[in-house]
Amino acid sequence: MRNKTIILLFAALMASAGVMGQENNKWSLKDCIDYARENNLSIKQQNINVEYQQNLYEQKKLDRVPSLNGSVGYQLSFGRALDKTANEYRNQRFQYGSMGVRASVPLFQGFALQNQVKQNEANWRAAQNELEAAKNDLALNITAYYLQVLFDKELLEVAKEQHKVALEQVENTQKLVEAGRVAEGNLMEIQAQAAREALNVTQMENNLTLSLLNLAQALDLEDPGNFNIVYPDMPELREQDLMLPSTLFNTAVEIMPEIEASRYNLESDEYALKAARGRLYPSLSLDAGWNTSVSKYKDEQNFDFNSRFRNNANQFIGVTINIPVFNNFSVRNNVKNSELSIRSAKFELEKEKQVLRKEIQQAYADAEAAFQKYNSARVAVDSYEESLRYTEKKFSVGLVSPVDYSVARSDYIRAQSDFLQAKYEYVLRTKILDFYTGEPLILE
Numbered sequence: 001m002r003n004k005t006i007i008l009l010f011a012a013l014m015a016s017a018g019v020m021g022q023e024n025n026k027w028s029l030k031d032c033i034d035y036a037r038e039n040n041l042s043i044k045q046q047n048i049n050v051e052y053q054q055n056l057y058e059q060k061k062l063d064r065v066p067s068l069n070g071s072v073g074y075q076l077s078f079g080r081a082l083d084k085t086a087n088e089y090r091n092q093r094f095q096y097g098s099m100g101v102r103a104s105v106p107l108f109q110g111f112a113l114q115n116q117v118k119q120n121e122a123n124w125r126a127a128q129n130e131l132e133a134a135k136n137d138l139a140l141n142i143t144a145y146y147l148q149v150l151f152d153k154e155l156l157e158v159a160k161e162q163h164k165v166a167l168e169q170v171e172n173t174q175k176l177v178e179a180g181r182v183a184e185g186n187l188m189e190i191q192a193q194a195a196r197e198a199l200n201v202t203q204m205e206n207n208l209t210l211s212l213l214n215l216a217q218a219l220d221l222e223d224p225g226n227f228n229i230v231y232p233d234m235p236e237l238r239e240q241d242l243m244l245p246s247t248l249f250n251t252a253v254e255i256m257p258e259i260e261a262s263r264y265n266l267e268s269d270e271y272a273l274k275a276a277r278g279r280l281y282p283s284l285s286l287d288a289g290w291n292t293s294v295s296k297y298k299d300e301q302n303f304d305f306n307s308r309f310r311n312n313a314n315q316f317i318g319v320t321i322n323i324p325v326f327n328n329f330s331v332r333n334n335v336k337n338s339e340l341s342i343r344s345a346k347f348e349l350e351k352e353k354q355v356l357r358k359e360i361q362q363a364y365a366d367a368e369a370a371f372q373k374y375n376s377a378r379v380a381v382d383s384y385e386e387s388l389r390y391t392e393k394k395f396s397v398g399l400v401s402p403v404d405y406s407v408a409r410s411d412y413i414r415a416q417s418d419f420l421q422a423k424y425e426y427v428l429r430t431k432i433l434d435f436y437t438g439e440p441l442i443l444e
Contacts, residue, residue: 026228026229026230027227027228027229027230028229028230028232028443029142029143029146029229029230029441029442029443030440030441030442032142032146032215032219032229033138033139033142033143033441035219036138036139036142036218036219036220037135037138037139039219039220040138040220041220042134042138043131043134043135043138046127046130046131046134047131049127049130049131050124050127050128050131052127053120053123053124053126053127054124056120056123056124057117057120057121057123057124060113060116060117060120061117063106063113063116063117064106064113064114064117065105066103066104066105067103067104067105068101068102068103069101069102069103070099070100070101070102071098071099071100071101071102071291072097072098072099073096073097073098073099074095074096074097075095075096075097076093076095076096077093077095077096078093095295095296096293096294096295097293097294097295098291098292098293098294099291099292099293100289100290100291100292101289101290101291102287102288102289102291103287103288103289104285104286104287104288105285105286106283106284106285107284107285107286107319108281108282108283108284109278109279109281109283109284110277110278110279110280110281110282110283111274111275111278112274112275112276112278112279112283113275115271115272115274115275115278116271116272116275118267118271119268119271119272119275122264122265122267122268122271123264123265123268125260125264126260126261126262126264126265126268127261129257129258129260129261129264130257130258130261131257132257133256133257133258133261136256136257136435139441140432140435140441141218142215142218142219143428143431143441144428145211145214145215145218146215146229146443147424147427147428148211148214148215148424149208149211149212149215149229150231150232150234150424151211151420151421151424152204152207152208152211153208153231154420155204155207155208155417155420156201156204156205156207156208158204158413158416158417158420159197159200159201159203159204159413160201162197162200162409162413163194163197163198163200163201166190166193166194166197166409167194169190169193169194169392170187170190170191170194172396173186173187173190174187176396176398181397181398182398185402186395186398186401186402189402189403189406190402190405193402193405193406193409200413212224212227212228212229215227215229232443234423234427234443237371237374237423237426237427242364242367242368242430242433243433243437244364245357245360245361245364248360248364248433248436248437249356249357249360251436251437251438252356252360252436252437253353253356255437255438256356256436258352258356259349259352259353259356262345262348262349262352263349265345265348265349266342266345266346266348266349268345269338269341269342269344269345270342272338272341273335273338273339273341273342276331276334276335276337276338277335279324279331279334280324280331280332280335281324282321282322282323282324283321283322284319284320284321284322285319285320285322286317286318286319286320287316287317287318287319287320288315288316288317288318289315289316289317290313290314290315290316291313291314292309292310292312292313292314293312294308294309294312295308360433360436363429363432363433363436364433366429367426367429367430367432367433370422370425370426370429370430371426373422373425373426374419374422374423374425374426376422377415377418377419377421377422377423378419380415380418380419381412381415381416381419383415384408384411384412384415385412385415387408387411387412388408388409388411388412391404391405391408392405392408427443
């Protein structure tokens with residue numbers, strides 16, 4: 001999980017950001033995340049890797065059970081050839097058939113096989129956690145896109161309200177002009193302001209349309225034409241008692257799947273080392289089997305297949321010891337390479353922890369700064385709203401020019417936009433902090 005990337009994505013969307021066709025079945029944030037986790041192609045690919053690692057693990061467990069193989073052969077010989085049944089050379093045409101069954105079971109391999117089983121299990125667990133880490137990253141991306149839609153929706157509502165107010169102001173100014181209290185030029189300026197507000201509504205509608213499209217594309221929807229989301233009522237934000245970074249790290253380091261994946265990768269390398277060392281020792285296997293053969297010569301009389309089949313049968317059982325003497329130092333080098341892999345895996349685990357610690361520290365600082373920005377933006381909105389109200393009163397009696405009135409309105413609209421941006425930025429950053437504790441990504 002890389003929350004810096006998520007924050008940059010969210011900030012970029014804030015800078016750029018229409019209403020699509022409504023449908024009864026609107027998507028909540030949970031719906032979006034669940035759908036993405038089930039249908040994202042990258043997630044499906046990683047699912048295949050999990051299944052692949054599981055198959056390797058299951059197969060390695062089966063390597064400990066006896067193997068059983070059968071064989072059937074037929075041979076037609078011409079000229080001088082060895083009759084394997086009689087163990088004699090014959091200078092005539094004959095037919096030779098054989099069949100057999102052989103079983104083998106490993107008894108001791110320096111515990112290499114047992115450690116390989118554990119190694120493959122660790123690889124499987126690592127793949128599972130890597131899959132969960134990818135799902136977490138995807139969920140955070142979807143959350144950023146979802147909050148962008150909510151942000152653009154509120155901006156649209158603000159723009160509509162400002163356009164409504166502007167139209168009312170046009171109507172009021174028209175009455176003042178008719179009464180001779182203000183010049184007609186003031187009316188023309190206010191009408192131009194109303195036109196700008198109408199244009200702003202159109203722009204906000206386009207931004208909402210684009211943010212919905214971005215979310216739909218992040219979900220890989222084939223037809224986003226009727227896509228829409230649930231717009232939850234966002235309560236007034238209050239400062240939360242944020243968990244200290246050190247405490248949050250101690251919790252996150254035990255549950256974050258990317259850390260678990262690194263732990264399992266280290267465990268896999270440790271078992272690989274044990275397996276490599278096991279190949280320095282002799283191996284012992286038990287073998288048993290049964291086979292028979294039958295020969296038939298050209299023009300042979302009184303041929304009895306059943307009798308020869310029974311009489312030529314033999315059984316065997318035995319043990320095989322393989323002693324490693326010299327293998328071009330391959331076993332010894334494998335041991336050294338496994339030791340190096342363990343050292344590398346330990347560094348990788350510490351690096352993942354270090355990244356997690358820095359991310360949490362940054363997320364904590366960002367959350368605190370976001371709330372301060374939210375408070376400042378809220379105060380600014382109240383101040384600009386009061387200033388606009390005062391300017392409107394003065395404008396209605398001709399004490400303020402249309403330009404000054406337009407500036408006051410623009411300041412208020414910009415303050416509202418800054419306030420909404422600060423609001424959703426704080427929501428996103430606190431959601432990231434909650435996510436480090438294992439809390440689901442939901443909006444209530």
